[in-house]
Amino acid sequence: MLHIEFITDLGAQVTVDVGSADKLLDVQRQYGRLGWTSGAVPGGGYQFPLDNESDFDWSLIGARKWTNPEGEDMVIHKGIAYRRRELEAVDSRKMKLPAAVKYSRGARGTDPEHVREKADGEFEYVTLVIFRGGKRQDRYATPGGSRAPQQAARPSAPRPQPVAAARPAPVAVVEDETPF
Amino acid sequence: MLHIEFITDLGAQVTVDVGSADKLLDVQRQYGRLGWTSGAVPGGGYQFPLDNESDFDWSLIGARKWTNPEGEDMVIHKGIAYRRRELEAVDSRKMKLPAAVKYSRGARGTDPEHVREKADGEFEYVTLVIFRGGKRQDRYATPGGSRAPQQAARPSAPRPQPVAAARPAPVAVVEDETPF
Amino acid sequence: MLHIEFITDLGAQVTVDVGSADKLLDVQRQYGRLGWTSGAVPGGGYQFPLDNESDFDWSLIGARKWTNPEGEDMVIHKGIAYRRRELEAVDSRKMKLPAAVKYSRGARGTDPEHVREKADGEFEYVTLVIFRGGKRQDRYATPGGSRAPQQAARPSAPRPQPVAAARPAPVAVVEDETPF
Amino acid sequence: MLHIEFITDLGAQVTVDVGSADKLLDVQRQYGRLGWTSGAVPGGGYQFPLDNESDFDWSLIGARKWTNPEGEDMVIHKGIAYRRRELEAVDSRKMKLPAAVKYSRGARGTDPEHVREKADGEFEYVTLVIFRGGKRQDRYATPGGSRAPQQAARPSAPRPQPVAAARPAPVAVVEDETPF
Amino acid sequence: MLHIEFITDLGAQVTVDVGSADKLLDVQRQYGRLGWTSGAVPGGGYQFPLDNESDFDWSLIGARKWTNPEGEDMVIHKGIAYRRRELEAVDSRKMKLPAAVKYSRGARGTDPEHVREKADGEFEYVTLVIFRGGKRQDRYATPGGSRAPQQAARPSAPRPQPVAAARPAPVAVVEDETPF
Numbered sequence: 001m002l003h004i005e006f007i008t009d010l011g012a013q014v015t016v017d018v019g020s021a022d023k024l025l026d027v028q029r030q031y032g033r034l035g036w037t038s039g040a041v042p043g044g045g046y047q048f049p050l051d052n053e054s055d056f057d058w059s060l061i062g063a064r065k066w067t068n069p070e071g072e073d074m075v076i077h078k079g080i081a082y083r084r085r086e087l088e089a090v091d092s093r094k095m096k097l098p099a100a101v102k103y104s105r106g107a108r109g110t111d112p113e114h115v116r117e118k119a120d121g122e123f124e125y126v127t128l129v130i131f132r133g134g135k136r137q138d139r140y141a142t143p144g145g146s147r148a149p150q151q152a153a154r155p156s157a158p159r160p161q162p163v164a165a166a167r168p169a170p171v172a173v174v175e176d177e178t179p180f
Numbered sequence: 181m182l183h184i185e186f187i188t189d190l191g192a193q194v195t196v197d198v199g200s201a202d203k204l205l206d207v208q209r210q211y212g213r214l215g216w217t218s219g220a221v222p223g224g225g226y227q228f229p230l231d232n233e234s235d236f237d238w239s240l241i242g243a244r245k246w247t248n249p250e251g252e253d254m255v256i257h258k259g260i261a262y263r264r265r266e267l268e269a270v271d272s273r274k275m276k277l278p279a280a281v282k283y284s285r286g287a288r289g290t291d292p293e294h295v296r297e298k299a300d301g302e303f304e305y306v307t308l309v310i311f312r313g314g315k316r317q318d319r320y321a322t323p324g325g326s327r328a329p330q331q332a333a334r335p336s337a338p339r340p341q342p343v344a345a346a347r348p349a350p351v352a353v354v355e356d357e358t359p360f
Numbered sequence: 361m362l363h364i365e366f367i368t369d370l371g372a373q374v375t376v377d378v379g380s381a382d383k384l385l386d387v388q389r390q391y392g393r394l395g396w397t398s399g400a401v402p403g404g405g406y407q408f409p410l411d412n413e414s415d416f417d418w419s420l421i422g423a424r425k426w427t428n429p430e431g432e433d434m435v436i437h438k439g440i441a442y443r444r445r446e447l448e449a450v451d452s453r454k455m456k457l458p459a460a461v462k463y464s465r466g467a468r469g470t471d472p473e474h475v476r477e478k479a480d481g482e483f484e485y486v487t488l489v490i491f492r493g494g495k496r497q498d499r500y501a502t503p504g505g506s507r508a509p510q511q512a513a514r515p516s517a518p519r520p521q522p523v524a525a526a527r528p529a530p531v532a533v534v535e536d537e538t539p540f
Numbered sequence: 541m542l543h544i545e546f547i548t549d550l551g552a553q554v555t556v557d558v559g560s561a562d563k564l565l566d567v568q569r570q571y572g573r574l575g576w577t578s579g580a581v582p583g584g585g586y587q588f589p590l591d592n593e594s595d596f597d598w599s600l601i602g603a604r605k606w607t608n609p610e611g612e613d614m615v616i617h618k619g620i621a622y623r624r625r626e627l628e629a630v631d632s633r634k635m636k637l638p639a640a641v642k643y644s645r646g647a648r649g650t651d652p653e654h655v656r657e658k659a660d661g662e663f664e665y666v667t668l669v670i671f672r673g674g675k676r677q678d679r680y681a682t683p684g685g686s687r688a689p690q691q692a693a694r695p696s697a698p699r700p701q702p703v704a705a706a707r708p709a710p711v712a713v714v715e716d717e718t719p720f
Numbered sequence: 721m722l723h724i725e726f727i728t729d730l731g732a733q734v735t736v737d738v739g740s741a742d743k744l745l746d747v748q749r750q751y752g753r754l755g756w757t758s759g760a761v762p763g764g765g766y767q768f769p770l771d772n773e774s775d776f777d778w779s780l781i782g783a784r785k786w787t788n789p790e791g792e793d794m795v796i797h798k799g800i801a802y803r804r805r806e807l808e809a810v811d812s813r814k815m816k817l818p819a820a821v822k823y824s825r826g827a828r829g830t831d832p833e834h835v836r837e838k839a840d841g842e843f844e845y846v847t848l849v850i851f852r853g854g855k856r857q858d859r860y861a862t863p864g865g866s867r868a869p870q871q872a873a874r875p876s877a878p879r880p881q882p883v884a885a886a887r888p889a890p891v892a893v894v895e896d897e898t899p900f
Contacts, residue, residue, distance in 0.1 A: 005733040012218035038732035043830030110223030192398035193365040290403030372578035470583030552758035650763030
């Protein structure tokens with residue numbers, strides 16, 4: 001027998017019994033669809049393989065996709081919106097980083113210190129998930145979901161571009177506006 | 181089987197077994213009426229749809245309505261009073277925010293850093309709940325409650341007004357006085 | 361079924377099963393008499409009605425009464441002594457506060473920031489309980505206890521007195537001496 | 541039924557079911573002998589009566605006695621060594637403190653702020669246990685243990701001595717060396 | 721009955737029931753192979769005997785061995801790579817430290833203060849495990865594993881060498897690149 005601890009959409013601490021380990025992801029999907037989350041977002045954000053981004057099942061982490069009024073791809077997690085950003089691969093003498101897709105938002109006054117990341121200037125941002133490198137894990141996929149549409153939008157080969165441009169530019173105001 | 185963790189009105193950590201997921205809100209209401217709370221208030225406060233404000237069931241978060249001696253609408257949560265404030269919609273070139281109702285109080289010396297929000301000047305305040313945007317969720321309503329009286333007082337269409345005036349003005353002294 | 365989490369007198373984390381909600385206070389009394397505590401002291405201290413002070417059952421929070429060698433009323437909680445102080449009511453233009461009884465001690469080097477309260481000068485103190493206002497709750501009383509003796513000592517009507525004098529004056533040295 | 545939460549010698553979080561309250565100390569002894577600990581060391585260290593020092597059962601807090609290569613009495617707790625120090629009674633006009641035995645070590649860079657205590661100069665130290673005052677509790681004793689040998693070494697009546705000398709002098713280097 | 725709390729590879733908080741204490745390490749191995757961890761890494765890193773390094777079962781702490789593209793020995797823990805470093809014994813007048821093997825990485829912006837260790841200059845690093853001194857514990861070994869290959873690489877007798885060289889030199893960039 002397993003037991004998984006959630007924070008519900010109402011902020012309550014609730015444990016759910018799970019019959020066996022192979023039922024665990026199903027339970028996470030079931031309650032994640034209600035906005036329940038389990039555990040804290042790791043410092044620097046969740047890390048998943050890039051090949052999981054196109055059909056990632058956001059309910060696994062209690063999040064859901066959302067298109068804002070400007071038509072941008074975003075994700076809602078605990079009532080806060082994160083913007084999708086494509087990071088090109090970096091291949092300089094100083095740093096090698098594979099292409100990635102990152103969901104992040106500008107930092108808010110009540111974010112604790114250890115989740116804030118520095119960007120250029122005085123901007124600080126908070127990452128929910130980074131999809132980078134790795135090998136696709138099918139168990140993270142939306143059951144019955146199609147991978148086709150978004151895959152076209154995935155960042156491809158590294159192109160010569162300044163490192164600064166490859167970093168996410170935090171846009172604080174819009175992201176602070178919670179669509180609930 | 182589910183298990184919900186509470187902090188009782190005496191500050192004790194108590195877990196209550198719940199038969200099934202659909203009984204959870206009932207259990208939260210039952211113990212919330214005693215002032216028991218589950219989980220921490222999220223940084224920046226709970227977020228609920230504005231249309232839930234008029235008949236929100238405060239027992240869901242272990243709080244209760246209270247009218248102070250001056251006749252003002254307040255809410256008591258863990259022995260501390262929060263004042264009701266109406267925030268008009270903001271629709272400037274820089275920021276778009278829908279109308280909201282906020283329950284907040286002036287910060288106290290023992291409030292941890294991550295719950296304090298800055299207002300104008302040196303004032304700091306703490307938000308318990310913000311009702312803004314969203315779509316009404318009936319399960320948050322007081323069972324059998326009437327929505328009529330307060331709805332008239334809800335902030336309506338945005339009116340031209342300086343942004344500063346739309347922000348809550350913390351009033352520290354009165355709110356520090358706990359009515360228990 | 362309920363489950364209450366304690367810190368034992370040996371500092372261990374122990375959960376005790378409780379048959380039903382109406383048995384909870386009995387269990388808190390039973391283990392509280394051994395010095396077991398449940399949950400953290402709230403920032404600013406526990407808050408109880410003033411009318412509960414005379415026969416408060418200190419075992420409910422894992423504490424016990426103690427008279428120090430100088431004959432002063434104190435309370436021991438987790439091996440640390442807190443002194444009883446009477447706070448007269450304040451009724452000035454700036455502030456209205458009902459009479460209260462407070463159990464507090466000078467801050468120690470290892471107290472975390474969020475429990476320290478500032479007094480006049482550089483003194484910092486820590487409050488265990490404040491009894492103020494409210495309506496007596498019989499379930500907080502010592503079973504079979506007499507209310508008579510201490511009630512005479514309760515602060516009565518507000519008398520003209522400077523605000524500063526109404527605040528607790530922390531006496532660090534004596535309180536640091538733990539009688540165990 | 542009770543349940544006690546341990547941190548194992550491998551750092552894992554493990555809960556053990558205990559049949560009844562009177563079996564609790566046995567379970568703490570059984571797992572404490574493996575180096576398992578329950579709960580955090582209180583700020584300023586555990587406090588026990590001085591009369592328990594001679595035959596204290598260190599397994600109750602997951603620790604064990606150790607004699608270092610220099611023949612000094614030490615205690616290992618979570619892989620870190622604490623040195624035994626005798627503190628004479630202080631009986632000055634400013635402070636009255638009974639004799640004590642303290643197990644402490646120099647602070648390490650990764651010790652959190654709230655466990656560090658200031659000594660003279662810039663030294664900081666961390667206390668595991670202080671045995672001072674109080675009334676012997678037999679249940680803390682090593683089962684079948686002899687009290688004789690160490691009792692001779694216990695600090696006795698207060699002797700005139702400067703206060704500074706009565707305080708522990710942290711010796712950082714040796715204590716940082718973990719004998720495992 | 722025992723219960724062990726894990727953080728899963730998806731960051732969820734999950735408790736697993738364990739039939740008896742002697743089954744505990746098996747359960748830790750089983751879930752650790754999936755990247756599940758239990759408890760926090762102790763400040764300064766896990767400590768194990770040096771003689772356990774050659775065939776240490778990394779699944780016990782939810783980690784796994786990894787050889788980076790440059791052919792270096794590394795370990796992946798929670799998606800972050802730690803580099804293997806050999807520390808020669810130090811035997812100076814000021815300090816005596818036995819030989820050790822350390823797995824560490826450069827600090828990242830989101831690492832909390834209490835896990836950061838200072839190196840020379842402004843570098844900060846984070847230690848996952850240090851193998852030093854002690855007596856081999858067979859229960860930490862990979863079941864059926866061979867000890868031969870790596871043992872040759874173990875640091876042997878102390879050689880005269882400056883202390884600074886014996887300390888780990890953090891290499892921030894490469895370690896920040898998560899191979900997942």
